[in-house]
């Protein structure tokens with residue numbers, strides 16, 4: 001194990017990252033040391049730190065997982081953002097693995113520099129848990145792909161530069177075998193976006209109507225009709241992120257950097273730290289989070305790129321419980337004050353928001369029930385649930401015939 | 403249970419109340435009311451009065467139907483199912499039962515007919531900023547001033563004070579807790595509306611800086627406790643009824659929502675959740691009803707049952723409404739779906755009049771003391 005403070009034994013990579021950060025990052029002010037004329041994240045990309053596991057051709061350094069974690073540790077140590085995109089950036093990693101060179105040149109660097117965002121055009125009104133039942137169609141007209149369909153629950157569609165789209169390209173094959181995966185340029189006519197109001201009061205997700213939307217051949221990811229494979233990789237990254245609990249509280253709120261609830265301080269303020277029944281409840285809730293952190297840390301060690309670890313599906317399920325349980329115990333700590341809401345009642349607004357937003361993790365990205373099926377079937381090897389339409393031509397399935 | 407109403411009349415009033423709500427308190431009505439400053443429907447309020455709902459607990463001498471906890475609980479199941487917003491608990495339950503217990507017939511004659519006819523709305527201030535709804539949570543002091551009294555201090559989480567014509571305030575007098583009447587509540591200074599998590603519930607904080615009030619004779623701590631017991635029973639009924647409506651709606655959805663070529667209710671993960679919820683809902687219904695009848699009969703175990711109802715019904719409603727969101731998937735995460743309206747009501751009801759753990763303690767204490775006898 002490397003020690004963070006013994007300078008004599010420091011390994012060359014760690015020394016290099018440290019040196020670079022010393023020069024470019026002001027750790028005490030938590031901002032770039034100078035104005036470099038370009039954004040911080042672009043600077044990190046150019047230096048090869050944004051995605052150090054990636055090959056040099058695509059802006060990485062070809063580092064092993066262990067070495068990449070050294071880079072992440074050093075960035076975390078001084079609170080510098082921008083690193084770790086090779087582990088957590090859903091669309092960039094999917095693109096790196098399956099994209100054409102043309103598309104990579106067009107989008108990859110901008111994605112990991114976070115100059116552009118993407119959205120996930122997967123779910124449809126009739127295809128949520130059963131994602132392979134999507135009916136949005138992509139047809140080749142001799143020049144490009146033409147997309148027609150209706151997507152729903154699309155987070156971030158209004159600002160996205162690209163949409164990662166799952167669409168049907170062959171209706172005669174069984175449901176999983178006639179799907180293809182596209183990077184759809186979102187800023188074009190034919191795309192109509194309608195915000196949906198969420199139970200939290202936000203409107204991050206949307207309905208997206210696609211009507212003769214045009215997509216170039218080079219924006220097909222993976223092989224034609226092999227979109228399901230691409231999707232699974234994308235979903236694995238998404239679930240990994242959700243398992244780490246990103247986006248737990250309302251943007252712009254105070255509290256610590258990780259948006260984590262400080263349950264012990266809250267209990268102290270509520271005068272509950274001496275209540276032995278409450279202490280045990282609190283201990284259990286804290287334990288859920290810590291055990292998951294240990295799982296995630298172990299998963300990171302075990303995880304090679306584009307391979308899914310069983311711990312990944314587990315941590316999203318664990319995070320769902322953590323978020324619901326934390327909201328429960330926070331509600332308990334607030335007591336009657338949780339009846340209130342809104343700006344004048346910051347603590348209540350925070351807790352009530354968390355309680356609602358916990359469903360984002362237990363429903364979004366595949367529900368808890370689906371996660372359990374995946375763990376049971378794919379990790380433990382238990383028999384699949386019966387699926388009547390799995391092996392028949394999609395055209396004849398209930399999704400089409402009604 | 404009322405000696406004035408026959409079994410048939412009881413069923414009839416519940417059915418007509420259900421019909422009234424089905425017509426005038428639909429989900430879109432509730433959403434419309436949420437957006438208004440008043441928060442409740444005055445026309446519906448009037449119709450409820452005509453039907454005898456508002457005067458349910460009021461003696462026929464004063465224009466009511468003289469019913470008891472059993473009838474109240476039964477109607478509250480319907481109110482909960484429809485997510486009825488408005489001061490029914492404040493005025494029709496707490497207000498009515500406190501005024502009824504007042505030993506001054508002049509007060510009863512002056513106020514109860516208005517409560518029963520819906521012309522007067524009462525709100526009751528029972529707790530301070532601690533929100534414990536226990537006697538030690540009262541933070542208003544009452545000092546004698548000639549024949550009258552002066553109130554100072556603060557009450558919070560006051561339900562529907564904004565709609566009230568008269569405010570009843572639990573306050574600490576030199577000789578113990580009492581209940582004080584502030585008339586013309588609409589012109590009372592120091593009332594601040596609080597933004598609430600449950601948009602169908604209106605709460606206020608009231609600061610008293612030497613407010614003139616009349617002490618209501620006969621209303622001591624035990625009279626307050628009686629009124630609170632009726633409110634607990636009413637709330638339990640609301641929770642049981644609301645939970646059942648949520649479960650019905652959810653079962654309807656999972657029966658029809660198809661994924662993987664079949665209704666999602668066919669998957670055991672979902673089917674078992676629904677079965678567990680049914681157990682919660684049935685238990686809530688049984689205990690809410692039994693608590694009401696034990697109260698009416700003056701049974702020795704009525705306190706125990708009321709405490710059990712308080713936490714069992716609160717937990718059942720929270721669990722049902724929470725699972726309902728999960729069982730609906732993405733659509734359950736939307737503002738326009740009904741699930742979160744019930745979920746907010748469930749979370750609010752679980753705090754009103756004291757949290758579930760408080761009632762667990764009270765329940766066990768009641769059981770212990772009976773056990774010791």
Ligand SMILES: Cc1cc2nc3c(=O)[nH]c(=O)nc-3n(C[C@H](O)[C@H](O)[C@H](O)COP(=O)(O)OP(=O)(O)OC[C@H]3O[C@@H](n4cnc5c(N)ncnc54)[C@H](O)[C@@H]3O)c2cc1C
Nearest residue numbers: 122123128129153155364365367369666669728729731732
């Ligand atoms: C906050 C949020 C953000 C989202 N963002 C996006 C996004 O950006 N892009 C995108 O494409 N989608 C997004 N989604 C959609 C999300 O992936 C779907 O909502 C989810 O997969 C469930 O699908 P559904 O809503 O159709 O529910 P359904 O599939 O209809 O599920 C209904 C219920 O049935 C259960 N169920 C279904 N099948 C089974 C089974 N086989 N066994 C047991 N139980 C089952 C589910 O668990 C659920 O409880 C988002 C959702 C949320 C809540």
